[in-house]
Amino acid sequence: MSSTQEIRIAPAAGPGSPAGSAEAAQPLLSVRGLSVSYAPPRKGTHLGTGAALADADLDVSPGEIVGIVGETGSGKTTLARATVGLVAPAAGTIAFAGDDIGGLRGRARRDFRRSGQVQLVFQDPLRSLDPDLTVAELVREPLDIAAALSRRERDQRVVESLQLVGLDPEAVLDRRPRQLSGGQRQRVSLARAVSTRPRLLFCDEPVSALDVSNRNLVLNLLDQLRTDLDLAVVIIAHDLSSLAGIADRVAVFYRGRIVEQGPIRRVLEDPAHPYTALLTASAPSVVQEDRLRPEQLKSAADAPTWPAERGCVFAHRCPFAHDACADQPPAQTLPHDPARRAACHVAATWRDRLAPDAPHAPHAHKESA
Numbered sequence: 019m020s021s022t023q024e025i026r027i028a029p030a031a032g033p034g035s036p037a038g039s040a041e042a043a044q045p046l047l048s049v050r051g052l053s054v055s056y057a058p059p060r061k062g063t064h065l066g067t068g069a070a071l072a073d074a075d076l077d078v079s080p081g082e083i084v085g086i087v088g089e090t091g092s093g094k095t096t097l098a099r100a101t102v103g104l105v106a107p108a109a110g111t112i113a114f115a116g117d118d119i120g121g122l123r124g125r126a127r128r129d130f131r132r133s134g135q136v137q138l139v140f141q142d143p144l145r146s147l148d149p150d151l152t153v154a155e156l157v158r159e160p161l162d163i164a165a166a167l168s169r170r171e172r173d174q175r176v177v178e179s180l181q182l183v184g185l186d187p188e189a190v191l192d193r194r195p196r197q198l199s200g201g202q203r204q205r206v207s208l209a210r211a212v213s214t215r216p217r218l219l220f221c222d223e224p225v226s227a228l229d230v231s232n233r234n235l236v237l238n239l240l241d242q243l244r245t246d247l248d249l250a251v252v253i254i255a256h257d258l259s260s261l262a263g264i265a266d267r268v269a270v271f272y273r274g275r276i277v278e279q280g281p282i283r284r285v286l287e288d289p290a291h292p293y294t295a296l297l298t299a300s301a302p303s304v305v306q307e308d309r310l311r312p313e314q315l316k317s318a319a320d321a322p323t324w325p326a327e328r329g330c331v332f333a334h335r336c337p338f339a340h341d342a343c344a345d346q347p348p349a350q351t352l353p354h355d356p357a358r359r360a361a362c363h364v365a366a367t368w369r370d371r372l373a374p375d376a377p378h379a380p381h382a383h384k385e386s387a
């Protein structure tokens with residue numbers, strides 16, 4: 019998307035819209051206090067020295083599209099991998115349709131993964147699809163693993179799944195990944211993922227390797243699949259532009275923490291966390307009533323430096339950092355908007371500090387620090 023192209027924000031959820039009904043529904047996925055570490059646990063803390071995800075709360079309702087956005091290494095993919103059972107949580111719970119799946123181990127965990135109720139579409143189909151298998155074999159493989167249908171029903175399901183993603187089965191069934199275009203490969207990945215008729219689909223950067231026309235096709239396809247299959251979709255992205263037109267809600271990740279989440283339109287128009295504000299200010303096509311400039315949201319060059327490993331995860335870049343930020347703030351519901359949460363000690367007041375004559379304006383705070 020060019021810098022001059024306006025980001026299309028999905029309509030605000032109304033009572034009759036999918037997002038409106040999703041807000042009212044019981045969550046399909048409910049993640050609470052989820053922490054994941056790829057390093058050995060530190061004695062007494064249950065967390066390793068390199069926590070990839072810390073204390074994450076996230077709900078996803080049936081038929082809802084949730085975007086999760088953040089820089090590389092911010093914990094987005096880790097949350098997806100923990101939910102599909104590829105990594106074990108160090109702490110917290112993952113409930114799917116009311117069942118605790120985060121606590122599954124051994125055979126129970128393997129059986130849940132094989133059931134195909136939660137599927138993950140990987141970022142690069144050329145690397146994730148076995149180059150030696152035909153499209154028919156690739157789409158059929160999850161059904162063979164789940165072993166829930168007869169041979170004939172599986173063949174039928176393969177054809178239906180390819181049709182669902184807009185591919186002509188006769189034209190592609192016998193082809194191999196390298197004989198397909200990038201857009202077709204991404205569709206095959208999606209057909210493979212939905213062949214088991216999952217209830218929840220994680221898509222890791224589904225459009226980052228595609229050109230603009232194929233991006234829009236795949237995003238529209240995800241929107242169609244959620245309607246056709248009553249599918250909940252979590253789209254992982256590193257930029258807001260690929261989420262703004264499709265997601266109902268967004269969760270913003272920074273260095274292993276969810277720093278803000280809520281209905282995407284409200285988050286983009288009026289961000290509550292300084293990092294989200296910086297993201298939206300750096301995307302000129304996001305429409306905001308009181309538009310901020312990126313330089314208003316960056317620390318001054320002479321600002322005191324914060325140790326990256328201490329306190330709020332954003333403190334080392336935050337122009338509003340103050341003594342209280344030595345403690346990581348928990349994500350809290352915004353007083354003026356119960357559908358939104360932000361992890362910032364001054365989520366409700368940092369904008370006041372932007373005014374040049376305000377007593378806590380960034381330059382005044384830094385000068386007195």
Ligand code: SF4
Binds near residue numbers: 292293343362363
């Ligand atoms: S808690 Fe402090 S450092 Fe963190 S974002 Fe808020 S003001 Fe900035």
